[in-house]
Amino acid sequence: MKGFIGYERPDGKVGARNYVAILPSIACANGVVAAIARQVPEAVPLYHGHGCGRGAARDLELHFRSLAGLGMNPNVGAVLVVGLGCEVIKGPILAAVIAETGKPVESFEIQSEGGSRRAAEKGAVLARGLLEKIRGIERSEVSLDRLVLGLKCGGSDSLSGVTANPAVGEVTDRVVAAGGTAIMTESTEMIGTSHILERRACDAEVACRVHDMVETADKLTQDIMGPLASLVIAPGNMEGGMSSIQEKSLGCIAKAGTTPIMQVVDYAEAPSEKGLVLMDGPGYDVESMTGLAAGGVQVMLFTTGRGNPIGYPVVPVIKVASNTRLFESMEDDMDIDAQAALERGGLAGAGNEIEELMLRVLNGEPSKAEANLQDGIVCPYTTSPSF
């Protein structure tokens, strides 16, 4: 496999993009972030609805790690953190953690700046300064062992597990063979395959973590859905041809290819191992994408059978359509037709096409979601209500 051309970061990571991110530490700062973004359209605002309002330690951990992880993502060259002053997730603390990567980070708090207008003016100046700082960063050729690939499925249909996911699995295997990392998340989509994934774990400890992760997801699904939990293989799935939860989940995990599972990480946690990694987290698209982005992925392969235009603010998302009918009906949003690619060249040929597309996108070619400004939304996973 070849390599890609990326931006080398001070912490040794490589980015496929070179964004200045404007990150609110709290939802109340979104307005100032938007005002800055209007004045500095090259910067990327990372709007979200969190940062306070919840007391559960687990959620504070999840949300802090998500926001910090986004700032630390190697596609982000510099960060401006906009805080309010009284929120639980403090802007300066978030900024300090992100700054440990060595990338330029600025931060201020609205309450200290005399309100939204003055804060926006200050922010615009800081954002322009950050853009200047990173504008000249050279790109260099790196090998694929520096790649961290995010794997997603959303709006799956009966063919997702037959065409798109196996084809993506081909690419995952190749990335891992080249020394890179691939992260699969969505623990609920693994229900019914725990024994298979445990068998693939690189050691007993990882196998145990896989088991616990999937068992927890299974219990949570039953807690939430009650007696309807069996509808995790929903009527729509059955009409499409799914006959069992094992079959449905095997279709989902096909995008993870065939290599051993090297690590299980928590939601939004960056892997410390290379190879295939599982990340705990929900199947909900915007939350799972946030987990992957915070975990440091430079690009996402997103398979879909029903069609979803969504992208992500700081990570290029490549849409792999499971069927030709979708590819043609939503051609503005679909990057590749897996059904047609399989017809042209079998699994290896489809793998080649997706791999080549992925490399072009890493090297700067916009995915359809990027070209369409389908930015998506930062939405971290949450376990408890607000108060």
Place this chain on the structure above:
Amino acid sequence: MRPDVIVINEADNVAVAMRDLPAGAEFALPGGASLVAVVEIPLGHKVALRGLAAGEDIIKYGECIGVAAERIQPGDWIHTHNIKPA
């Protein structure tokens, strides 16, 4: 050439219909052989690649996805009516 079915893993004893296969229709398998659909098999649904005994594992993705609830003929539709949990 659009294939009639896809076989995902060489260990599989089922294929997935890539178009609606009418009852009695002959369809091509990868590798050149062919089978006849015993009943109508909708797009995305499974068709048996060979005869299966009651209780035999149904293999897709190289893994067991359930067992045959009754004897299944080659070319037969496999779904919730004749597959049960392993």
